[in-house]
Amino acid sequence: MLKRTITGLIILIITAGCIALRLVSELFFDAFVLITIYGSVLEFYMAYKKVEKKVYIVPLILLPVGCWAAFRYAPNPYVYILGAILLMLLYSSIMELIENAENRQLNEDGSVKDDQTKLFYKTQTTMHVLVYPIVALSFLFGLNYLGQTTGFVALVLLFAVTILTDVFAYVFGVWLGRNGKKLSPEISPKKSIVGTIFGLVGGLVGAGLCFLLCYHLKLFGDFNISIASSIILFSLAGVLGSACTQIGDLVASAFKRRIGIKDFGKIFPGHGGFTDRVDGLMIAGILIYVLFIILV
Helix, strand or coil: CHHHHHHHHHHHHHHHHHHHHHHCCCHHHHHHHHHHHHHHHHHHHHHHHHCCCCCCHHHHHHHHHHHHHHHHHCCCHHHHHHHHHHHHHHHHHHHHHHHHHHCCCECCCCCECHHHHHHHHHHHHHHHHHHHHHHHHHHHHHHHCCCHHHHHHHHHHHHHHHHHHHHHHHHHHHHHCCCCCEEECCCEEEEEHHHHHHHHHHHHHHHHHHHHHHHHCCHHHHCCCCHHHHHHHHHHHHHHHHHHHHHHHHHHHHHHHHHCCCCCCCCECCCECHHHHHHHHHHHHHHHHHHHHHHC
């Protein structure tokens, strides 16, 4: 517990520092996001390697940079991200056709050899990593480029909601829900319904604290919405962001259970790997970005 707490505080300080350095240049936070993305990609690569599945390396290296460039320079990054995904799919499909052409042999009964069947899964696993985690985490670039003040508020809100969701769900889940009904025992045996409910409370608390901070610093003056609309925005972010955080955590748990691993990595003592720290943040980040695009 102590090791987990100390590691968590270190991660929090580094994250807060990278958000604060946005005042100097957005590139500091961009570097933070790229490190996180490539760390997660490496963990997915190793996870698939564990079950003898392969991925195409080139698109996994190129797409994160392409997503960053789209959010930084493109007037409509959605189009470029979609184009990048389609381009990578085309690349993977062509590579599969080439490898099939080189290994076009059938079994005696006319069925496709196992090597050719594995090529299909190679494209499938590559597309999985392209979308999750790469594109999902790339929306952090979008939050970073919402503007100096708006981007700061959006990022603080995102991390406040996701962190306090995890903290409340973990603490109250252990304290009150240890022997209670489980949320999804076949996916994550330790997650209780009590912990889930308190996780939603934690998300609202995080959104509320962020609102008070922004109100105290008079940051809402840079928004084109009223205080009442801001309250709605932060309330939606608190509830829906918390729900997305917990859904993202379940999605990652389901993947780990299917692969047969406990954690994606061991780089953060007590916390696992990069993906273990951002699994909930991936979906919540997309939500916060959409909310700010629509409401601010």
